[in-house]
Amino acid sequence: MDTNQLLIENLASTSQITIRKFKSLGINTYSDLLDYFPYRYENYSLLTQIDKVQIEETVTIQGKIIEAKNQYTRSRITIQKIIVQDKTGSIEINWFNQPYLIRLFTIGETISVAGLVKQFGSKLTLEPKEYEIGAKRIHTGRIVPIYSEKKGLSSKTIREKIYAILNTTAAIVCRVAETLPKEIITFNSLIDKNKAYQQIHFPDDLEIAKRARERLAFDELFNLQLANNLIKKEWKKEKVENMFRVGTVHELSVQKFISDLPFILTRDQKKVIDEIINDLKKTVPMNRFLQGDVGSGKTVVAAVVCYLSFLNGYQSIIMAPTEILAQQHYQTFVKIFVRNGLKPFPNITLVTSSTKKNTPCTTLHHPTTPYDIIIGTHALLSQKLKFEKVGLVIIDEQHRFGVNQRAILKEKALNSHLLTMTATPIPRTVALTLYGELDLSYITEMPKGRQVIKTFLIPKEKRGVGYHWIKNQIKEKQAQVFIICPLIEESESETLKSIKAAKIEYESLKNIFSEFKVGLLHGKIKAEEKNQVMIDFKNNKINILVSTSIVEVGIDIPGATIMIIEGAERFGLAQLHQLRGRIGRSDKQSYCLLFSENMSDKTTKRLNFFCKNNLGIKLAEFDLINRGAGNIFGTEQHGFINLKIASLTDYELINKAKKAVEYFVGKYEIEDWKELNRGVEKYRGRQISRD
Ligand code: ADP
Ligand code: MG
DSSP: OOTTTSBGGGOTTOOHHHHHHHHHTTOOBHHHHHTSOOSEEEEOOOBOOGGGOOTTOEEEEEEEEEEEEEEEOTTSOEEEEEEEEETTEEEEEEEESOTTHHHHOOTTOEEEEEEEEEEETTEEEEEEEEEEESSOOSSSSSEEEEOOOOTTOOHHHHHHHHHHIIIIIHHHTOOOOOOSOHHHHHHTTOOOHHHHHHHHHSOSSHHHHHHHHHHHHHHHHHHHHHHHHHHHHHHHTOOOSSOOOOOHHHHHHHHHHHHTSSSOOOHHHHHHHHHHHHHHTSSSOOEEEEEEOTTSOHHHHHHHHHHHHHHTTOEEEEEOSSHHHHHHHHHHHHHHHHHTTOSSOOOEEEEOTTTTTSGGGTTTTSTTOOOSEEEESGGGGOTTOOOSSEEEEEETTGGGSOHHHHHHHHHHTTTOEEEEEEOSOOOHHHHHHHSTTSEEEEEOOOOTTOOOOEEEEEOGGGHHHHHHHHHHHHHHHOOEEEEEOOOOSSSOSOOHHHHHHHHHHHHHHHHHTTTSOEEEEOTTSOHHHHHHHHHHHHTTSOSEEEEOGGGGTTOOOTTEEEEEETTGGGSOHHHHHHHHTTSOOSSSOOEEEEEOSOOOHHHHHHHHHHHHOOOHHHHHHHHHHHHOGGGTSOSOOTTOOOOSSOOTTOHHHHHHHHHHHHHHHHHOOGGGOHHHHHHHHHHHHHSOOOO
């Protein structure tokens, strides 16, 4: 039996409740539980006789309980006092306010207690950290793993169950199988996989714990990159359903289209368009990932590519994560195509959950109507919609979509070219690791004439001055202002709580800025109303727009030049950057003011770094190093692989694993490596399937 087949239900002396809790964490097998890694350790390995303990030392003592009682104090604090004796002496140990403990402590029973030795009057006492009754030493007398406590599962329970798997069953029935070829292990000086699992949970010393972590991180990076490598290979065998022809005539038309744009494309925009056109000439479907900082002009790149698809007589589908953004893309596209005075003119339509009632797209009642460019939200995924001759699919802000959503769209548009775009600043090494199966394009250059946004961290007492300054800016320069309310819940999804906060903020700001028109935007406002607010704001009929962080993605209001971000410390830097990217979209000077209730040194340092840096990638790297990967993407991590143990900043290990993958695919077939294949399948499953 291996750990993958042993179900969590088989754990001995484990309650149904605990089993259910494990399951709710996605832990179904022994293997899953072994993959729940500790995030740190406590060192309780110093086993001491009671007469040898030293003040301020962390030790484990073991002895018999000779006294146990509850003591009540006048200040309502209860003390659980026990005395433990070994052959050298006795020591007093006190817990506080846990009266039920006393029932667990039977006189005469053996107990191990790990804790900190303290002087108390003339005596020494032990300030307990962990204890266990009986002669076992799972939680004391060793380096003890600490697990993150979720769904009401304590670190202690998790530790106990993992210990049981590794020490009762594992040794006899289910060793963790080795997955890698020997020479890869030797070449990279890795430790054996079974040992790695033993040592990451219950290390002999911290040095070996580190090596265990390295081994398991290597595996994770290896599996992920191998999966990407295999996917890419498979894709290479596929044929495009609707072949593009990109001859001289089409290239000239595209050149004309570009030169008719109201601005000159940046070098990076041109480079990316070339890369894409190159892909479109091939018989293999394009699979390109375009990363470009906020405001770098990805939409127009998308428009150019759609134009080429149109010239070939194919439909293009563009999917955006929010209604506002889809609407905006629709308007931008119509504007670009109308302005360029194209003949024939492509038929553009918008599909969102509310478009049936909306004017521009009332005609989309016949699913097979030959629209050339179809822009929409996830409403595009609806069963009823069938597409005719799709040549190109573009997914904007791709990380906002779940894997399934992307897969459905792919299915509908079988074997067409795919372009995914994101403003999420993913450092190149990270992108190569996570999305190695895709071809990457970067736009790093900003359109000409943009001024760097001036960002300031405003101390509490200057809030009034800030408001006064804004009033002047609106009066004198017709400045338009975004005010972003703090992120309330952990999740970015529009919770009732954050909407309520936005409404309160809105009411109070209406008073402060009574001479101006103040608007409100949040996720629960009806789509039509939302559109109206956006249109009014765009036309400067609204001076100040109070909003939850839904404006974060993609919105383009060139007249907005001031942004206030309340509760700035609650956002990751990459998110703040996305928000700030809503201003500074014209040649006027823009200003971003950060307000924060929490001015701890750490927050101040982070936010000051943000004030001084305007490059998304720089900010993302800062948060990646200081706060982990989750912060690049906000808390909404659809479609983003959560690495369990490897760090995306460990470039050295990423590269080692990459080299190992290259070696592996040159020499072996994955089918011959059953155990390894299982680990790799997990990542292959997440990919957009093309068959
Ligand atoms: P993002 O990459 O964040 O999606 P957008 O495509 O929304 O950015 O573009 C931001 C703004 O910059 C838009 O108003 C767009 O019209 C403008 N823009 C795009 N490319 C250029 C360019 N080469 N020169 C000047 N302005 C540009
Ligand atoms: Mg965009």
